[in-house]
Amino acid sequence: MKNYFLVLASFLTISCNQKKINPLIEIYNEKIISIIDIYSELEILADSLLLPEGPVWNKKSNELLFVDNLQNKVLSWSSRDGIKDYIQEAGNTGYAPNLGNGLLGPNGLALDNNNDLYICQIGDRRVAKININSSNKKSFINVVDNYKGKRLNSPNDIIVAKNGDIYFTDPAFAFFDPQKFEFVDSELRELNFNGVFKFNKDNNVLVAVDEGSGVPNGLGLSPDEKFLYVNKMGQPFSNTDSEILKINLANNESETLFRGNDLVAKYNNGTDFDGMDVHSSGYIFTAGPGGLLIISPEGELMARIKSGQITNCTFNDDESYLYITGFLNNPKLFRIKLKS
Numbered sequence: 001m002k003n004y005f006l007v008l009a010s011f012l013t014i015s016c017n018q019k020k021i022n023p024l025i026e027i028y029n030e031k032i033i034s035i036i037d038i039y040s041e042l043e044i045l046a047d048s049l050l051l052p053e054g055p056v057w058n059k060k061s062n063e064l065l066f067v068d069n070l071q072n073k074v075l076s077w078s079s080r081d082g083i084k085d086y087i088q089e090a091g092n093t094g095y096a097p098n099l100g101n102g103l104l105g106p107n108g109l110a111l112d113n114n115n116d117l118y119i120c121q122i123g124d125r126r127v128a129k130i131n132i133n134s135s136n137k138k139s140f141i142n143v144v145d146n147y148k149g150k151r152l153n154s155p156n157d158i159i160v161a162k163n164g165d166i167y168f169t170d171p172a173f174a175f176f177d178p179q180k181f182e183f184v185d186s187e188l189r190e191l192n193f194n195g196v197f198k199f200n201k202d203n204n205v206l207v208a209v210d211e212g213s214g215v216p217n218g219l220g221l222s223p224d225e226k227f228l229y230v231n232k233m234g235q236p237f238s239n240t241d242s243e244i245l246k247i248n249l250a251n252n253e254s255e256t257l258f259r260g261n262d263l264v265a266k267y268n269n270g271t272d273f274d275g276m277d278v279h280s281s282g283y284i285f286t287a288g289p290g291g292l293l294i295i296s297p298e299g300e301l302m303a304r305i306k307s308g309q310i311t312n313c314t315f316n317d318d319e320s321y322l323y324i325t326g327f328l329n330n331p332k333l334f335r336i337k338l339k340s
Helices: 002-017 030-034 261-267
Strands: 025-027 042-046 052-058 063-068 073-078 082-087 106-111 116-121 126-131 141-144 158-160 166-170 195-199 206-210 215-221 227-233 243-248 253-259 276-278 284-288 291-295 301-305 310-315 321-326 333-337
Touching: 025 030, 030 301, 042 082, 052 106, 052 310, 052 321, 063 106, 063 321, 073 106, 106 166, 116 158, 141 195, 158 215, 166 215, 195 215, 206 243, 215 284, 227 276, 227 284, 284 310, 291 310
Parallel strands: 106 158, 215 276, 276 310
Antiparallel strands: 025 301, 042 333, 052 063, 063 073, 073 082, 106 116, 116 126, 126 141, 158 166, 166 195, 195 206, 215 227, 227 243, 243 253, 276 284, 284 291, 291 301, 310 321, 321 333
């Protein structure tokens, strides 16, 4: 009898200490378990936000930088200090004419090796930069504000290649009415397309990588930087498909890597493709229909995290955590631990 109680006690101890699988994580291909920890919880780091976006990890200060578009500012988060204001008036400073209301704050962020923080300024309709080591966080340097003499629509997301070249998307969200939830016609808009651009750092030349239909949003580079992935949004933002494009940077030829129309119809909750980041393994982590999607380089849906509607995501320096920003109806900053 004594041995029975010892065995029972051991069983209960093991059962109580067993981890529970996170029901928010759905695995469709077990290969992704080498990266995804199915026991990890989705932590809420901040919830006093309006429209968080554009997360990027600053490895030198060991903190996350991200924006709150509707508060027109860049914020920082660290395990030491929590949430702090980083740059005020970061996206709409009066540099360019705009409608005067709507989603005019900053959006995408990117850091280069020179400690320059690149900011997609929707209201200012340009890409600007500021050195994060500077004590003056109000003096922006213009990087690019026009294409062939016509003012940009409103740069939205951005990534810096290893050689310093910049890729960014330029949908017309400066001309989007969030109350009516539609784009509005304006004589202020000068470009008649929503482009994906490359800015060459050596000669300061801006080239359109993609002038196709639809509304481009988030983007990311494959680990070897031979391919550019671009999220394109569907209804109600455009009449085209919700999809991920794969652009061969050797010749700018594009193909559809992943179609999201079926997922849009399945979840029917307003979620669509938004921001993304690419893991060193090549897997694409993206805000998409149904939450956060993980797509293989071959276009296979590997997993989904039921995060609610989100805007963007990024990894910290060693990819041990994924940081996620939520949408208007889910305006939080999250993170989830990965298998590093």
